[in-house]
Amino acid sequence: MGGVPRFWRSIDNRYRLVGTRCKNCGEVFFPPRVVCPNCRSDGEMEEVQLSGRGEVYTYSVVRVPPEGFEDKAPYVVAIVKLEEGPLVTAMIVDCEPGEIDVGTPVEAVFRRISEDGEDGVIYYSLEFRPVREE
Template sequence: MPTEKAVAHHWRRFSERYGLIGSRCTSCKHYFYPTSIICPKCRRKGKIEEFKFSGKGNIFSYTTIRIAPEGFEKYTPYVVAIVELEEGAMVVSQVVDCSPDDVSIGMPVESTFRKIREEGKSGLILYGFKFRPLK
């Protein structure tokens, strides 16, 4: 059963998960997802600001999940990929609207808004971005 603590935990991430919002360092022009409060490259000299990604990118690497963690069982088999966004940041996400056989490294993808998981029948419905093959 979800706890009130879990509700707050998810709610803090709504904005970045809904809108694919991360960070960029204006000093070294690096992009990050999820949001970061410090630039791992520039350290204290870095200047971090919020950044909304375009949602376009390519598959850097991927795997097919056949034994899923709790809450994802109904989706098996499904693809989880590291997507390299066109701005340079890497994000881990599900790839949908295609079968695992259709996915390949370098494949262009775009973000789409989907249900990520449901906390049972009475709990929260968690939404966010996934990726699909670019039309």
């Protein structure tokens, strides 16, 4: 749980969380799959817009971060269970480690990582933050 996977998004869907749903068995996957890992059905996947909301399934507090993340420690890396079912590993931001627990409601946020000057593609990483009552 020490690493922080990133889900790269092009500018076209930077604020959209898109997964795939298997038309055969109904399972939803994120990141998108071409072949259904559940029923092995091929060519039956359709894109679905995910809500970006979910809850903390399990988490760990990273106090000794990998290179490049030193100024962020301690931070929380969690497996988030999305409303639609898929599990996503991501950093939890905008919170203190003590605020996060199993079952904490979270929502997706996209953080701009870099821009490729050649073709103008902007990359974002997917993170989550606690849902706060207004």
